[in-house]
Amino acid sequence: MNTEELYKQYTQLLRGAPDVLTPSKIVRWTPFGKNTVYQLINSGKLRSFPYRGSHIVAKADLIDYLVATANDPNGKRFRIGEKKHGK
Numbered sequence: 001m002n003t004e005e006l007y008k009q010y011t012q013l014l015r016g017a018p019d020v021l022t023p024s025k026i027v028r029w030t031p032f033g034k035n036t037v038y039q040l041i042n043s044g045k046l047r048s049f050p051y052r053g054s055h056i057v058a059k060a061d062l063i064d065y066l067v068a069t070a071n072d073p074n075g076k077r078f079r080i081g082e083k084k085h086g087k
Contacts, residue, residue, distance in 0.1 A: 006067045007087070014059060021057050030062075 001009070017029045018066050023037045032040075040046035046065045048055040 003067055007016070007063065008068065010063045010066045017059055019059050021056060021059060021062060023057075026057060026062060030066075050074050 013084065016027060018025065021029065023041065026032060026037050027034050030075040037046070042046045046057060048057045075086070
């Protein structure tokens with residue numbers, strides 16, 4: 001899947017998510033765990049802004065991160081259509 005198709009797919013997938021997400025909302029909208037989200041934020045891999053003692057992330061920045069890492073074999077991935085083992 002090319003970058004444009006990935007962007008459309010992730011935008012569609014997250015269409016109901018708010019435009020600004022807290023780490024806990026990212027956990028609800030993606031299969032990433034809380035520790036992974038904070039690791040991505042603290043490392044600067046996921047763009048965020050400090051807000052009231054925590055962080056907020058623009059949905060567009062989350063989508064950009066997901067698109068950028070969709071084909072990275074070593075990165076944290078959220079693949080469209082990926083099935084979890086055992087389900």
